[in-house]
Amino acid sequence: MVDSLLASIQSLIQSITSFLNELISTVDNVTDEVVNTLLQFFTALVQRIINLINPPFAVYLGAISLCLFQNTFIWLRNGVSFWFYPIFVGPRTVVGFRWTGSVWTFSIIDTRQIVSFTCF
Incomplete structure (x- = not known):
């Protein structure tokens, strides 16, 4: 189950990357700041999903x-x-x-x- 969820997350990352590339190519005057902000947002979102599936910490x-x-x-x-x-x-x-x-x-x-x- 975890493997299929991680595969779905990987697919989501590819979709986000494609979306951002398309956005950059179609919108005039897209600044690096806007692109970086979007990348940070989507990266944080994906990391939260991964942490829900596979928690990064355990009890001491x-x-x-x-x-x-x-x-x-x-x-x-x-x-x-x-x-x-x-x-x-x-x-x-x-x-x-x-x-x-x-x-x-x-x-x-x-x-x-x-x-x-x-x-x-």
Whole structure:
């Protein structure tokens, strides 16, 4: 899914580039300032879309490591929150058990999806 979204973004970038080239060739007196402003706007827009698909940051692993073998409440980017009992922290994941409301289930969480956490 991420690959298809990134391909769509790449297509969007090509369309924007074509649009700007056409704008420059058809409009008289287009200044470099106008073109640069448009490029900055579209670049920022595309970067925001990419960041939504693939967040650029994750929680600090040193901090979440302090929660190992402790009951921890986790909030994810998608709005879901739950109790978690972490047993291992890897380079990009936290492994442990997630409380479903009735049982603990084994779970692996991508640290880039964690917005916040607190351990008790």
